[in-house]
Amino acid sequence: xxxxxxxxxxxxxxxxxxxxxxxxxxxxxxxxxxxxxxxxxxxxxxxxxxxxxxxxxxxxxxxxxxxxxxxxxxxxxxxxxxxxxxxxxxxxxxxxxxxxxxxxxxxxxxxxxxxxxxxxxxxxxxxxxxxxxxxxxxxxxxxxxxxxxxxxxxxxxxxxxxxxxxxxxxxxxxxxxxxxxxxxxxxxxxxxxxxxxxxxxxxxxxxxxxxxxxxxxxxxxxxxxxxxxxxxxxxxxxxxxxxxxxxxxxxxxxxxxxxxxxxxxxxxxxxxxxxxxxxxxxxxxxxxxxxxxxxxxxxxxxxxxxxxxxxxxxxxxxxxxxxxxxxxxxxxxxxxxxxxxxxxxxxxxxxxxxxxxxxxxxxxxxxxxxxxxxxxxxxxxxxxxxxxxxxxxxxxxxxxxxxxxxxxxxxxxxxxxxxxxxxxxxxxxxxxxxxxxxxxxxxxxxxxxxxxxxxxxxxxxxxxxxxxxxxxxxxxxxxxxxxxxxxxxxxxxxxxxxxxxxxxxxxxxxxxxxxxxxxxxxxxxxxxxxxxxxxxxxxxxxxxxxxxxx
Amino acid sequence: xxxxxxxxxxxxxxxxxxxxxxxxxxxxxxxxxxxxxxxxxxxxxxxxxxxxxxxxxxxxxxxxxxxxxxxxxxxxxxxxxxxxxxxxxxxxxxxxxxxxxxxxxxxxxxxxxxxxxxxxxxxxxxxxxxxxxxxxxxxxxxxxxxxxxxxxxxxxx
Ligand SMILES: Cc1cc2nc3c(=O)[nH]c(=O)nc-3n(C[C@H](O)[C@H](O)[C@H](O)COP(=O)(O)O)c2cc1C
Ligand code: SF4
Ligand code: FES
Ligand code: FES
Numbered sequence: 116x117x118x119x120x121x122x123x124x125x126x127x128x129x130x131x132x133x134x135x136x137x138x139x140x141x142x143x144x145x146x147x148x149x150x151x152x153x154x155x156x157x158x159x160x161x162x163x164x165x166x167x168x169x170x171x172x173x174x175x176x177x178x179x180x181x182x183x184x185x186x187x188x189x190x191x192x193x194x195x196x197x198x199x200x201x202x203x204x205x206x207x208x209x210x211x212x213x214x215x216x217x218x219x220x221x222x223x224x225x226x227x228x229x230x231x232x233x234x235x236x237x238x239x240x241x242x243x244x245x246x247x248x249x250x251x252x253x254x255x256x257x258x259x260x261x262x263x264x265x266x267x268x269x270x271x272x273x274x275x276x277x278x279x280x281x282x283x284x285x286x287x288x289x290x291x292x293x294x295x296x297x298x299x300x301x302x303x304x305x306x307x308x309x310x311x312x313x314x315x316x317x318x319x320x321x322x323x324x325x326x327x328x329x330x331x332x333x334x335x336x337x338x339x340x341x342x343x344x345x346x347x348x349x350x351x352x353x354x355x356x357x358x359x360x361x362x363x364x365x366x367x368x369x370x371x372x373x374x375x376x377x378x379x380x381x382x383x384x385x386x387x388x389x390x391x392x393x394x395x396x397x398x399x400x401x402x403x404x405x406x407x408x409x410x411x412x413x414x415x416x417x418x419x420x421x422x423x424x425x426x427x428x429x430x431x432x433x434x435x436x437x438x439x440x441x442x443x444x445x446x447x448x449x450x451x452x453x454x455x456x457x458x459x460x461x462x463x464x465x466x467x468x469x470x471x472x473x474x475x476x477x478x479x480x481x482x483x484x485x486x487x488x489x490x491x492x493x494x495x496x497x498x499x500x501x502x503x504x505x506x507x508x509x510x511x512x513x514x515x516x517x518x519x520x521x522x523x524x525x526x527x528x529x530x531x532x533x534x535x536x537x538x539x540x541x542x543x544x545x546x547x548x549x550x551x552x553x554x555x556x557x558x559x560x561x562x563x564x565x566x567x568x569x570x571x572x573x574x575x576x577x578x579x580x581x582x583x584x585x586x587x588x589x590x591x592x593x594x595x596x597x598x599x600x601x602x603x604x605x606x607x608x609x610x611x612x613x614x615x616x617x618x619x620x621x622x623x624x625x626x627x628x629x630x631x632x633x634x635x636x637x638x639x640x641x642x643x644x645x646x647x648x649x650x651x652x653x654x655x656x657x658x659x660x661x662x663x664x665x
Numbered sequence: 666x667x668x669x670x671x672x673x674x675x676x677x678x679x680x681x682x683x684x685x686x687x688x689x690x691x692x693x694x695x696x697x698x699x700x701x702x703x704x705x706x707x708x709x710x711x712x713x714x715x716x717x718x719x720x721x722x723x724x725x726x727x728x729x730x731x732x733x734x735x736x737x738x739x740x741x742x743x744x745x746x747x748x749x750x751x752x753x754x755x756x757x758x759x760x761x762x763x764x765x766x767x768x769x770x771x772x773x774x775x776x777x778x779x780x781x782x783x784x785x786x787x788x789x790x791x792x793x794x795x796x797x798x799x800x801x802x803x804x805x806x807x808x809x810x811x812x813x814x815x816x817x818x819x820x821x822x
Contacts (some may be wrong), residue, residue, distance in 0.1 A: 129806060130793065130795040134809070157772060169794030319751065320751035323795055328790045359792070396694075399696075399698060399734070400736075401733050401735035410820075415690075417729065418732040473802060478753055478756045478757070483795055483797075569750075569752070572787075572789060
């Protein structure tokens with residue numbers, strides 16, 4: 116490999132591509148060629164750098180200077196000044212909320228000195244934005260497939276399982292189930308065939324982390340799956356990617372081909388006698404297929420309706436065989452754990468929930484995008500430090516954590532540490548890591564209506580509490596926003612929500628009322644005002660606005 | 666029952682697809698996806714043929730075809746506009762975008778323009794929330810939409 120004095124990494128994640136990142140990349144190459152620096156500077160298309168809303172984003176190494184919102188006309192400036200003369204182009208550097216959106220005064224924290232990337236700890240996204248995702252050589256050059264080599268040649272399968280147990284890694288797909296324990300069930304079960312299924316059906320509203328991990332570092336998932344296969348005794352892996360994620364499918368497919376060519380997948384990997392192959396399957400547009408048993412039904416060519424559990428997939432999964440189902444982010448954590456050891460992993464994050472979490476920050480926040488931070492970070496740090504606060508001088512109203520299946524937290528909870536246990540205790544959920552920030556111009560009833568519509572639409576219809584419950588909740592919320600609801604209906608909503616949480620067959624119906632329940636608790640006043648025919652924010656058009664309430 | 670040997674059926678193409686997946690059980694979704702690519706939708710006749718060849722009841726094939734939102738059992742416009750209505754896009758003004766589309770094309774979600782060019786649909790989150798509000802037109806993705814931008818995009822088709 117040639118030695119270059121600088122690398123220009125152009126983000127090639129879907130959000131940046133939408134804003135013309137390819138043109139920017141080509142222009143960089145063209146200008147660099149023009150300055151005859153082709154042998155000195157390399158232009159690479161890479162994975163998501165984080166601030167997706169500020170695209171196209173480019174980062175130049177070794178300095179690590181990040182430029183954002185680049186227009187074609189900016190490229191010659193950067194090439195001439197930064198790359199040729201060595202002078203950073205200050206006005207194009209990424210700044211929080213670069214659009215000039217006015218920042219609100221965050222209660223109790225200063226923004227000075229905090230930088231977007233400094234606050235982060237990149238384990239899962241270790242290669243995202245650093246390497247070319249289409250190059251297995253670059254992945255290998257960054258310690259890629261070393262963990263697989265170590266596992267296959269130095270460790271017994273049970274030792275691999277034990278390391279994952281000791282790391283206390285919890286599944287990152289939403290439920291937070293201990294990964295090592297899950298693997299141990301499958302490892303213990305005798306069968307002629309076992310499967311590793313990577314759940315890449317990402318559909319939780321507000322979640323796009325798995326997409327950007329697949330686009331930015333596909334080999335990290337392959338490596339994690341192969342290690343899982345070795346640990347539990349499975350020779351077949353399947354990645355179930357949602358049909359809409361075309362670029363993810365392409366990049367994963369290319370990565371699998373390369374791994375096969377290098378002998379890192381296939382027969383007798385590292386001469387260990389272990390065989391492993393991976394195939395890609397894709398979904399056809401159904402949120403419920405993210406639920407693991409619905410996903411297995413879909414892989415078998417059926418309607419994606421959840422199965423009754425137990426038996427759990429770990430014991431009887433795809434075609435009745437023991438199957439490990441893990442999320443993309445969970446699997447991307449595996450190689451670093453094997454390489455650096457469980458103690459290292461436990462040193463990050465909180466005692467009960469170690470490691471990092473990839474969050475997507477979105478909604479009414481200055482820096483929308485993807486971040487990876489240690490578990491236990493507070494909501495305040497996410498919103499006001501990394502997220503850059505709320506645009507337009509508006510106030511914080513609530514954060515919906517864990518996506519639409521999660522729950523809503525008001526201002527008083529800003530200092531809550533974000534991990535699975537703490538959020539569950541607060542009645543919310545960490546879930547997939549989507550953080551939807553909602554400012555004080557939005558109406559609680561209106562957003563709740565939106566959440567319930569989602570569940571009405573996505574319920575698979577197999578069980579009554581969910582199929583019938585969601586539309587009833589939606590109806591009552593609609594009545595609230597029209598000013599025709601009664602106090603008795605509020606009680607009915609509570610009873611119905613409770614019934615769904617207790618009796619629905621799968622996680623969709625059980626968690627559908629979560630946001631509603633948290634809002635009934637934290638925003639009882641605003642809901643009561645709707646009962647009295649007033650919408651304080653003026654969003655519900657058929658109601659009166661109470662001016663002093665805003 | 667409809668005649669099984671309807672001459673408008675793309676039988677050779679369909680046979681090729683069915684052959685390809687003969688040995689892979691559980692490939693019904695793949696078969697339906699590729700079969701749909703032939704005509705843009707899955708007609709009753711095509712579903713019948715698939716059921717017969719795969720050896721499962723027609724009700725099962727129909728059940729699967731109607732479960733997934735990317736499968737269509739009736740003709741649609743050449744371009745399917747799928748606008749995201751999930752919360753993050755909602756918070757960032759998806760209604761205004763929807764209103765602009767409805768006005769430009771004079772159709773509502775679920776409808777197709779009289780010239781058969783566009784069908785408008787709602788979708789749940791597309792994983793493009795980093796650039797909300799977002800939509801897809803067939804396989805192409807679009808983000809950071811505003812009323813003006815969406816009008817421009819539609820006019821470019
Ligand atoms: C309605 C519903 C949707 C889900 N969607 C996803 C998803 O898109 N991706 C995912 O990894 N897990 C999803 N899950 C969780 C899976 O059922 C399962 O717990 C997870 O894939 C296990 O992997 P993990 O232990 O690595 O998190 C969903 C669960 C439910 C109930
Ligand atoms: S809870 Fe909802 S999504 Fe889950 S099985 Fe029942 S109807 Fe289907
Ligand atoms: S996609 Fe470019 S920064 Fe996220
Ligand atoms: S909410 Fe619209 S793309 Fe995710």
